[in-house]
Amino acid sequence: MVGINRVVSTYNVAIPREDDTTAELVHYVGLSRKLTCYKWRSSTDYRKKRRKNWIKFFNHYTSFCETYQFSLFERLKMIRLSLFSIFFLFSFLSRTESRGVLSRRQRGGASSTFEINSRQALQQARLAQTRGVVGVARDGTLKVIPMTAEIEGFAVQFKVAGTDIDFEQAAQPGATIRAEKPATSVIAGEKGINLVLHGDGGQSFFDFPNRREQKGLLGVVALAPNDKMFWGGGGGNRRADGVLHSKLIDELITKILPQVVIMDPAKVFFMGISGGSFLLAGFFLPTFAEKYNSGAILGCGALPPQVRPSEKFGKALGTMRVHFQTSTQEQEGIQLTIPQAITSYIAAAKKAGVDNETLGKKLTADTTPKGQHCAFDGKGFVSGIQLLADNYDKIIFGDGDAKGIGKVSTSVLENNQRFASGVQLTQARERGTA
Incomplete structure (x- = not known):
């Protein structure tokens, strides 16, 4: 260890170089701190510590110190920068630690809901119209x-899928459809729709997994109108715009879709993915279940009601088909909220007088898949969601024997399934309890 006293006495430091910015920046910040700590110590005192990484550090340091020198004022600025960096790092770690039950995808809040013709809305429209599944299928049988x-002044991007006979004249790529009053199809339709609400980040909007018609249901998908594409806005379990987004979805169905799709308004079904299931379970269904009274799959996510449910919400659960689908390796935080949602739904139905036999047929849940979050095929996020969408009719209208997944329609009242962590699927628990 040579030159340590000379280095400290002359206050030499290394300058970060453009050709090795990252590595040199580490030395730059570190050097200002080490000089401060040891400028009154002798090299003998330093050797007693015998920390190999510090010895290597100062050996590297001395190779830069013969040419460059900083003034005392500049050194003080560097020390201040180092202290600020340390403070910022610990503040960041503290914030993220407090949100440990959420995945990284869920942290951080989304922007406010996009207003029509705003720069953000126009950018999102271009993205929605060019990325992912759009246009005509190769065989010409399907148009997206x-x-x-x-x-109400907000912009919501959406896609519809079908053939020429399924669309109204207003259905044109890139068209803006204005909601002015409850609309009806020009031609009476027999087909319904299956509306998918994607997860955080919008992947399923672009993939459009429900684009193929099933049991007379045409595929529709809508994009969350904010910068992070979070349905309900906010982030994690705190969906600050959940009420607003639920209202937008309701008006999309009643005031927009009948202008572009020849549909039966009494046949509107739903499927949520992750964050989309948060909005459906926590906000939309408690408010509008009695209005649509159809069916919904809540995939890899759910929240207990975040708003005061409508007067007939509990009664609607005795006639509406609702299925919770998750997997054994589900995210830790969602292993809490899905059981909470199921427990809340059961309580609401029983309070409304729904008998166990009826409730057991209408409200089901499953955690058979061995994959992680949304990987219902045990392989991946995208392929897992596609598998669930392909089995929509079997789950909602059939016996629940989903190809590639298994028999999933197990009554929430007779369900003893658990996540791999040991958490019971249909039994709510408090955070931190086993």
Whole structure:
């Protein structure tokens, strides 16, 4: 260890170089701190510590110190920068630690809901109209038409899938459809729709997993109107715009879709993915279940009601088909919220007088898949969601024997399934309890 006294006495430091910015920046910040700590110590005192990484550090340091020198004022600025960096790092770690039960995808809040013709809305419209599944299928049998819905001053991107006979004249790529009043199809329709709400980040909007018609249901998918594409806005379990987004979805169905799709408004079904299931379970269904009274799959996510449920919400659970689908390796935080949602739904139905036999048929849950979050095929996020979408009719209308997954329609009242962690699927628990 040579030159340590000379180095400290002359206050030499290394300058970060453009050709090795990252590595040199580490030395730059570190050197200002080490000099401060040891400028009154002799090399003998330093040797007693015998920390190999510090010895290597100062050996590297001395190779830069013969040419460059900083003034005392500049050194003080560097020390201040180092202290600020340390403070910022610990503040960041503290914030993220407090949100440990959420995945990284869920941390951080989304922007406010996009207003029509705003720069952000126009950018999102271009993205929705060019990325992912859009246009005409290779065999010409299916068209996917992206459009913008203008609802109470807000912009919601959506896509519809079908053949020429399924669309109204207004259904044109890139068209803006304005919600002015409850709309009806020009031609009476017999087909319904299956509306998918994607997870955080919007992947399933672009993939459009429900684009193929099933049991007379045409595929529709809508994009969350904010910068992070979070349904309900906010982040994690705190969906600050959940009420607003639920209202936008309701008006998309009643005031927009009948202008572009020849549909039966009494046949509107739903499927949520992750964050989309948060919005459906926590906000939309408690508010609008009695209005649509159809069916919904809540995939890899759910929240207990975050709003005061409508007067007939509990009664609607005795006639509406609702299925919770998750997997054994589900995210830790969602292993809490799905059981909480199931427990809340059961309580609401029983309070409304729904008998166990009826409730057991209408409200089901499953955690058979061995995969991680949304990987219902045990392989991946995208392929798992596609598998669930492909089995929509079997789960909602059939016996629940989902190809590639198994028999999933197990009554929430007779369900003893558990996550791999040991948490019971249909039994709510408090955070931190086994």
